[in-house]
Amino acid sequence: MADPKGFLTHERELPARRPVDVRIRDWREVYQDFPKPELTKQAARCMDCGIPFCHNGCPLGNLIPEWNDLVYRDDWQESIERLHATNNFPEFTGRLCPAPCEAACVLGINSDPVAIKRVEVEIIDRAFAEGWVTPRPPTSKTGKKVAVVGSGPAGLAAAQQLTRAGHDVVVFERADRIGGLLRYGIPEFKMEKRHIDRRLAQMRAEGTEFRTGVNVGVDITAARLREEYDAIVLAGGATQWRDLSVTGRDLGGIYQAMEYLPPSNKVQEGDYPVSPISAEGKHVIVIGGGDTGADCIGTAVRQGAASITQLEIMPRPPETRPGSQPWPTFPMLFKMESAHEELAEGGGDRVYAVSTTEFVGDADGNVRALRLVEVEGPGAGFKPIPGTEREIPAELVALSMGFVGPEKNGLLQELAQTAGDEFFDARGNVARDKGYMSSVDGVFVAGDIGRGQSLIVWAIAEGRSAASAADRYLTGQTALPVAIPPTARPLV
C-alpha cells in the first residue's frame, strides 16, 4: 500500500480545465498539466483494498492498486508495464473513459473515489515522453492471415494483440483515416488526434497493415475475404443512428451528430479550412442529453454559434447517487462536462423533460424554429403536458439520440445469408458465442457491432478477448489474455 494514511490526509483533486474564454478559441484539449507532486498525492489515496472493487468496475480488469502504488514510489517505468498488461491504449481511456472503476472504488462509499483515470493518463503520457513505448514485434510468425474489419478501438486492440501473437494482420477501414469514432466522432478538444497517430506508428512498426478507403462488402466481398484470410474479426461498430420522425425532419439544417461532427474533425486534420456544416452565427439546438450531445455543444461553441440549447426528454438526473443506484454500480448522474461549462458561460441552456413535436421551415426550405412540449415520464412512456407547447429558434439542429446497432450493410447481409437467422441477436447486433465467434466459422466479433453502442473501454476489452479467441482458433492454443467473457458483466 502506497501510503497507509493517504486517503485520510489528501482530498481528491483533478487538474483544472483551461479558462473557458481561452479554450473556446482553440481546439486543443481542455485540461491543464497536473504537477507531479499532486499526482503522487492522488496515487497515495489508494487503499490497496483486499477486494479491489475498482478491478470489477473496469471492463479491462486494470491492475489499478498496483500502478497507484508504483506511481507513489516513483517507479513509472514499471507502472506502464502493469498498465499495458491489461490495456493496449491507456491514452484513449485515460482521456475519454467515464471511469466505471471510479464509480466502483471502495473509497467512494463514504468519500471521493481515487482519481484513477488521471493517474492512468499521466502514466502513459510520461511513458511516451520518455520513449518507453516502443514497438513489440512478434519473435516468430505463424504464417496465418487475419483480416480486421473496422479500425475503431475494438479493431485496433484486436489487431495489435494478433500481430504480436505472430499473425499477418490487415485492418480494413472504409473511412479515409484510421481510428473509427476516436478519429471522426470524438472532437479534438476531448482527445487530440496526435494520440492516435502516435499509437498507429507503433502498430505499423510491429507489422500491422492498414488499408483505408476499403468498404468491405462493397469493394471486396465477404466471400473473398474468407478465402484470402484464415480468420476475420468484425469490428465495424454500431453506427446506425436513431432518427426523429416528426414533421419538418426533411428541412435543411437538420443533421445527425455523426454528420455534423466528422467534417469539424476533418478541419483539424487540415482537410478543409472551415467545416462545410458550421454553426457560426446560428441558433443551434442539440437534441439528446448524452456525451455525443456534449461533443456537438463543444463543437458549436468553437464554431461561434449565436446560441445553443440542449434538449433532453428525460428528467434532470440527480447530482448524487440515489438509493436506487448504490455503490458500486455506475450511476446516471447530472454531469458538468467541459462543453456544458462552455454552454453555461455562453448563456446557453440545458432543458430537460421536453419532446420535439415539429420543425418549422423558412421560405428556402431550411429549419428556422423547433416546437417542443414538456413531458411527464418516463414511467409508462412520455406524456405531453397540455399548455406547455412553445417554439424556439433553430437554424442548425444536431440529432444526438444514440445509435440502434450496426448498419446492415453489404458485408453483414452477405454473412447473414451464409449463416441464417442466428447471425443477428434479438437486438439486431451481430451475435457471438462465449468465444466471441459469430455463427460463421472463423468470423469473430468485437466492440459495438456485437454489444451495441457502448464505450471505448469495452471496445478495447472485447478486441483483446476476440483476439485471444481467434488466436486459439488459428493455432489451437493462445497466450493472449481474455479481458471478459461477453455475457459475464452488466452493461455500463
Ligand SMILES: Cc1cc2nc3c(=O)[nH]c(=O)nc-3n(C[C@H](O)[C@H](O)[C@H](O)COP(=O)(O)OP(=O)(O)OC[C@H]3O[C@@H](n4cnc5c(N)ncnc54)[C@H](O)[C@@H]3O)c2cc1C
Ligand atoms: C460522438 C461520440 C462520442 C463518444 N465519446 C465517447 C467517450 O468520450 N468515451 C467513451 O468511452 N465512448 C465514447 N463514445 C462511444 C465510443 O466511441 C464507441 O463505443 C467505440 O468507438 C466503439 O468502438 P468500435 O471499435 O466497436 O467501433 P467504432 O469506433 O464505431 O469503429 C468502427 C469502424 O468500422 C468501420 N467500418 C464499419 N463497417 C465497415 C466496413 N464494411 N468496411 C470497412 N470499415 C468499416 C467504420 O467506418 C468505423 O471506422 C462516443 C461515441 C460517439 C458517437
Ligand code: SF4
Ligand atoms: S477500490 Fe479504490 S481504494 Fe481500493 S484498490 Fe481500487 S482504487 Fe484503490
